[in-house]
Each structure stands twice: as C-alpha cells, then as structure tokens.
Amino acid sequence: xxxxxxxxxxxxxxxxxxxxxxxxxxxxxxxxxxxxxxxxxxxxxxxxxxxxxxxxxxxxxxxxxxxxxxxxxxxxxxxxxxxxxxxxxxxxxxxxxxxxxxxxxxxxxxxxxxxxxxxxxxxxxxxxxxxxxxxxxxxxxxxxxxxxxxxxxxxxxxxxxxxxxxxxxxxxxxxxxxxxxxxxxxxxxxxxxxxxxxxxxxxxxxxxxxxxxxxxxxxxxxxxxxxxxxxxxxxxxxxxxxxxxxxxxxxxxxxxxxxxxx
Amino acid sequence: xxxxxxxxxxxxxxxxxxxxxxxxxxxxxxxxxxxxxxxxxxxxxxxxxxxxxxxxxxxxxxxxxxxxxxxxxxxxxxxxxxxxxxxxxxxxxxxxxxxxxxxxxxxxxxxxxxxxxxxxxxxxxxxxxxxxxxxxxxxxxxxxxxxxxxxxxxxxxxxxxxxxxxxxxxxxxxxxxxxxxxxxxxxxxxxxxxxxxxxxxxxxxxxxxxxxxxxxxxxxxxxxxxxxxxxxxxxxxxxxxxxxxxxxxxxxxxxxxxxxxxxxxxxxxxxxxxxxxxxxxxxxxxxxxxxxxxxxxxxxxxxxxxxxxxxxxxxxxxxxxxxxxx
Numbered sequence: 001x002x003x004x005x006x007x008x009x010x011x012x013x014x015x016x017x018x019x020x021x022x023x024x025x026x027x028x029x030x031x032x033x034x035x036x037x038x039x040x041x042x043x044x045x046x047x048x049x050x051x052x053x054x055x056x057x058x059x060x061x062x063x064x065x066x067x068x069x070x071x072x073x074x075x076x077x078x079x080x081x082x083x084x085x086x087x088x089x090x091x092x093x094x095x096x097x098x099x100x101x102x103x104x105x106x107x108x109x110x111x112x113x114x115x116x117x118x119x120x121x122x123x124x125x126x127x128x129x130x131x132x133x134x135x136x137x138x139x140x141x142x143x144x145x146x147x148x149x150x151x152x153x154x155x156x157x158x159x160x161x162x163x164x165x166x167x168x169x170x171x172x173x174x175x176x177x178x179x180x181x182x183x184x185x186x187x188x189x190x191x192x193x194x195x196x197x198x199x200x201x202x203x204x205x206x207x208x209x210x211x212x213x214x215x216x217x218x219x220x221x222x223x224x225x226x227x228x229x230x231x232x233x234x235x236x237x238x239x240x241x242x243x244x245x246x247x248x249x250x251x252x253x254x255x256x257x258x259x260x261x262x
Numbered sequence: 263x264x265x266x267x268x269x270x271x272x273x274x275x276x277x278x279x280x281x282x283x284x285x286x287x288x289x290x291x292x293x294x295x296x297x298x299x300x301x302x303x304x305x306x307x308x309x310x311x312x313x314x315x316x317x318x319x320x321x322x323x324x325x326x327x328x329x330x331x332x333x334x335x336x337x338x339x340x341x342x343x344x345x346x347x348x349x350x351x352x353x354x355x356x357x358x359x360x361x362x363x364x365x366x367x368x369x370x371x372x373x374x375x376x377x378x379x380x381x382x383x384x385x386x387x388x389x390x391x392x393x394x395x396x397x398x399x400x401x402x403x404x405x406x407x408x409x410x411x412x413x414x415x416x417x418x419x420x421x422x423x424x425x426x427x428x429x430x431x432x433x434x435x436x437x438x439x440x441x442x443x444x445x446x447x448x449x450x451x452x453x454x455x456x457x458x459x460x461x462x463x464x465x466x467x468x469x470x471x472x473x474x475x476x477x478x479x480x481x482x483x484x485x486x487x488x489x490x491x492x493x494x495x496x497x498x499x500x501x502x503x504x505x506x507x508x509x510x511x512x513x514x515x516x517x518x519x520x521x522x523x524x525x526x527x528x529x530x531x532x533x534x535x536x537x538x539x540x541x542x543x544x545x546x547x548x549x550x551x552x553x554x555x556x557x558x559x560x561x562x563x564x565x566x567x568x569x570x571x572x573x574x575x576x577x578x579x580x581x582x583x584x585x586x587x588x
Contacts, residue, residue: 010382018370087364089366095360097383
C-alpha cells in the first residue's frame with residue numbers, strides 16, 4: 001500500500017510539475033475566465049435585469065464560469081495521457097514495476113490539482129465582484145471544486161485511455177463535454193428552461209456541480225430562498241450526486257485503462 | 263498479478279545463480295493477419311552482449327516488447343531473470359532497464375528531474391539515487407547539464423540521458439532497441455563506448471537490436487531474425503566462417519563467360535551472382551587473387567578482395583540486404 005501511494009505521488013508530481021513549467025498554459029488558464037467574466041458579464045448583465053434574476057447578474061454568472069473553467073482545466077489536463085502515448089512516455093511508465101491503478105489515480109489527482117490551483121486563484125477575485133467572501137467560504141468552495149474537477153478528470157481519463165491521436169481528443173471533448181457545459185446551468189438558469197432541456201440537465205453531473213458552487217459561493221451574499229430560485233437542486237443532493245458520480249467513474253476508468261496496453 | 267510477484271520475491275535468492283538470464287521458447291505473435299513472430303527460441307547468458315539483427319519488420323521490436331512485458335505472445339514462454347514475462351510481469355519489470363527506439367523524455371523537465379521521476383517509479387532509495395545519479399551523469403559527461411531542460415539537448419545527449427535513466431535502478435538486464443538510430447557516426451561510437459564500459463563495470467547483461475552491422479560485431483553472440491524466424495545464432499566470428507575466409511567480388515565484360523570458366527577450373531570453390539557482380543568464396547584470398555585473374559578470359563572491370571562482414575553473412579542467409587531501401 002505504501003508503495004502504491006508513493007507511485008501515486010510520483011505520477012501526480014510529474015503532472016503538476018509539467019503544468020507549472022508550462023507558463024503559457026498556466027497564464028491562460030487564469031486569464032481567460034477573468035476575461036469572460038469581465039466582458040461577458042458586463043454585456044449579458046443588461047439582458048438580465050434584477051427583476052428577472054432576483055440577484056446581481058455577476059453573482060449568478062461567477063460560479064458558473066468558475067465551474068466551467070476548472071472543468072475545462074481538468075479535462076484538458078487528462079489530455080497529457082494521449083500526449084504521453086503519442087510521444088511514447090506512457091511506455092516508460094507502463095514498463096516500470098508499478099500498478100496500473102496508481103497510474104490512473106495519480107493522473108486523475110494530478111489533473112484535479114491543476115484545476116484546484118486555477119480555482120483557488122479565480123476565487124481570490126470574489127471580493128472585487130461584489131460577492132461577500134470569507135475563509136470558510138473559500139474552503140467550502142475548494143472542496144466543491146475538488147469534487148467537480150475530480151469527476152471531470154476521471155471522465156476525461158475514461159474517454160482518452162484508448163485514444164491514440166491528439167486530434168481525436170478535441171472531437172471527444174466537443175462531442176461529450178460541450179453538451180455537458182451548455183446543459184450545466186452556467187450560462188442561464190435551468191429552472192425556467194423548457195421541460196426537455198431540464199430533463200436532459202437532470203442527468204448531467206456538471207449541472208449538480210455548478211449548483212453546488214452557487215450554493216457555497218453565494219452563501220454569504222444571498223438568502224437560501226434567493227439561491228434556490230437560481231439553482232435546480234439542493235446542496236445536499238448536489239454533493240451526494242457528485243460523490244456517487246466520482247466513485248462510479250473512477251471504477252470505470254480504472255477498468256478500461258487496465259485493459260488498454262499502450 | 264501482485265500475489266504472483268510476491269512468490270517471485272521468495273525465490274529471489276536463487277536469482278543470482280541463474281546462468282541464462284533470458285530464456286525464450288517457441289514464441290509466436292500475430293497482429294491480426296500479420297505474423298510477427300513465428301516460433302522464436304533462444305537464450306541469453308548472464309553478462310553477455312546479445313544482439314538481435316534483422317531488417318525492418320523482422321520482429322525485433324515485437325520480441326523486445328514481449329520480453330519487457332509491454333506485449334503478450336499468442337503462444338510460447340519467455341523467462342527474464344528467471345521470471346515468467348506473463349505471470350510475473352512486475353518482477354520482470356524490476357529486473358530490466360530499457361532504452362526505447364524512439365526518444366522518450368519529458369522535454370519540459372530538467373535532466374535531473376527526468377532521472378528523479380524514474381528512480382522513484384522503481385523505488386530507488388534517496389541515498390542510492392543521489393549516489394548513482396552523480397556517478398552516471400559524470401561518467402556520461404552530462405553532470406554540468408543536469409539542471410538544464412531536456413528540450414535544449416542534442417540527439418546524442420538525449421540518448422545518453424536515456425541510457426543513464428535505464429541504469430539508475432541497477433537493472434540485471436539492459437534492453438537497447440536500436441540505441442544509436444538517427445545519430446551521427448561519432449556520437450554512435452561514443453554511445454557504444456559508454457555501453458561497453460558500463461557493462462564491464464557493472465556486469466550487466468545487454469540485449470540489443472540494431473540495423474548497423476558494424477555495431478553488431480561487438481556482440482558476444484548474434485541472432486539473425488528474418489520474417490519472424492531466427493535464421494542464424496552464433497558469435498560474429500563463427501557466423502562469418504560460414505561465408506569462408508575471404509571473399510572476392512569480381513566484375514567483368516562478360517560475367518556469364520567468367521562464371522562458366524570459373525566453375526570449370528575451380529570446382530571446389532563456389533561462385534554466386536550478387537547484383538551485377540560475381541562473388542567468390544575462398545580460403546586464402548591474397549594468394550588466390552593472381553591465379554583468378556590469369557584464369558579468366560573476359561576483361562576484368564573491377565576486382566575486390568576482403569574479409570567477410572556481417573553484412574555478407576546477412577545477405578547470404580536472408581538473401582537481402584539488412585537496410586534495403588526498395
């Protein structure tokens with residue numbers, strides 16, 4: 001067990017080291033969400049007056065953009081596995097005497113960590129958006145970010161563990177991830193959406209993630225009744241669904257990866 | 263798989279007494295319709311430099327992949343360091359070091375970081391890692407570059423770093439899959455110098471594949487692989503003896519007449535068409551050459567006497583050149 005933890009650590013360490021070394025990726029991962037918040041936020045705000053939304057548009061918009069940013073970060077970090085395979089590095093890992101499941105967990109946690117770093121930095125701009133901030137809120141938000149990015153990263157691993165080419169990754173991410181993002185409730189509240197859309201969103205784990213972020217981040221600014229108007233599910237349900245999804249997807253991705261050789 | 267590796271550890275004491283560190287019996291591997299290996303058997307002795315030769319697509323990399331547990335055979339058995347490659351794959355992985363055909367390094371990371379990650383994956387203790395890192399980096403003249411990112415390295419430097427990485431966990435057997443491919447002759451020689459010096463120092467067994475026959479001359483034994491079958495296996499000297507002591511290449515105005523005359527006058531020697539030239543195998547080339555020149559009537563365009571090389575052996579056995587561009 002100790003040895004497994006050690007390998008897990010080293011795979012994780014490599015992922016994080018490569019992320020931090022890649023300064024361009026590091027910078028854009030912070031810059032882009034802020035850009036979206038400033039421009040999209042200011043632009044869309046005019047279309048959602050307070051009378052419709054019950055709250056300031058940025059308050060509604062921020063948790064959604066945060067959730068999507070960290071999800072994109074997590075899923076694109078798992079792309080390193082395709083990269084590793086294409087450039088052969090996966091062989092170097094697979095030929096070493098370590099268990100496959102530690103490779104998987106190390107990869108997932110590595111991707112999760114990159115998302116957590118990004119999430120933490122984005123959370124720091126909360127006070128400048130007119131949302132009330134506290135240390136406790138930060139910790140709670142980080143926990144939710146962990147749950148979301150872990151699930152998305154594990155899903156990413158499941159999708160890419162058989163891929164041989166970089167190009168296939170963008171197809172997969174568009175085909176699977178884009179609908180998840182649009183139906184997550186990040187851009188518009190889903191409780192007023194058409195029934196078919198709400199039904200589809202019901203099966204979208206990202207929807208629960210975004211809702212959970214909204215509950216936590218707005219907890220000090222809005223009343224519970226106000227938050228429930230812009231979310232579809234309760235915080236408790238969100239956390240349960242996220243946990244269940246993460247367990248299931250970890251199990252699946254480990255199984256699929258064990259079967260793929262290199 | 264893990265409980266089997268425990269069994270492997272229990273018989274570890276016997277591992278040091280093994281004389282044949284690689285044993286392969288009747289290995290077969292098929293990729294859909296292509297037969298990559300069609301019943302390959304051989305064994306490698308401890309401390310030996312064993313070379314696997316063959317043209318592209320002969321099955322060299324397939325063999326290495328099976329021995330390194332990256333791929334599984336359809337049938338047959340293989341033991342590396344006394345462990346079964348299928349059932350005790352973790353024990354096998356612990357005993358071997360690998361330099362792949364393609365360069366596999368983390369380009370964003372420094373030389374040192376690349377080594378550190380590898381050492382950790384193989385469970386090398388920190389103290390041993392530091393000591394070996396120092397020794398190997400200094401030996402391969404990369405010590406000054408240890409904190410430099412790999413992306414700035416030249417091809418030769420990358421190869422040396424890969425060699426160091428493959429050795430940092432002190433493997434029993436070092437697998438080198440075309441270790442000098444794509445390098446210039448000078449760098450190639452240097453890489454081999456390192457490999458052979460290290461081998462003497464550490465008494466490791468080396469299993470290599472190469473297309474450069476001049477490099478294969480350094481092996482203790484060579485197996486020639488052609489279309490998934492081992493067609494010859496011996497020391498380079500013995501293999502060359504098959505060809506004979508000396509060979510003469512002859513080109514004349516009329517090779518057909520020359521061939522007929524030769525066969526009539528010297529029925530003990532064999533003569534064979536190689537492209538547009540005639541090849542004669544003889545025992546005592548320098549004395550035979552003047553006799554040959556007098557015995558043949560067509561005008562001689564060119565004549566060459568030389569000792570056989572492995573290239574000639576390869577040509578003789580497989581009927582084609584090892585690196586055929588056609």
